[in-house]
Amino acid sequence: MAQIMTDKQFKTILEMVDMILDGCKDLNEAKQKVQKLIENQSGKKDE
Numbered sequence: 001m002a003q004i005m006t007d008k009q010f011k012t013i014l015e016m017v018d019m020i021l022d023g024c025k026d027l028n029e030a031k032q033k034v035q036k037l038i039e040n041q042s043g044k045k046d047e
Helices: 007-022 027-046
Strands: none
Touching: 007 027
């Protein structure tokens, strides 16, 4: 079954991305941080 994201969940995700971008010097650093979060989340789902 497909999961539907609520407005609150979407807002929370955007706020988290904003915090990540705020602490980065450039686009590559931001991409690396986001990719690491994606990898960490993928690992949790496999457990």
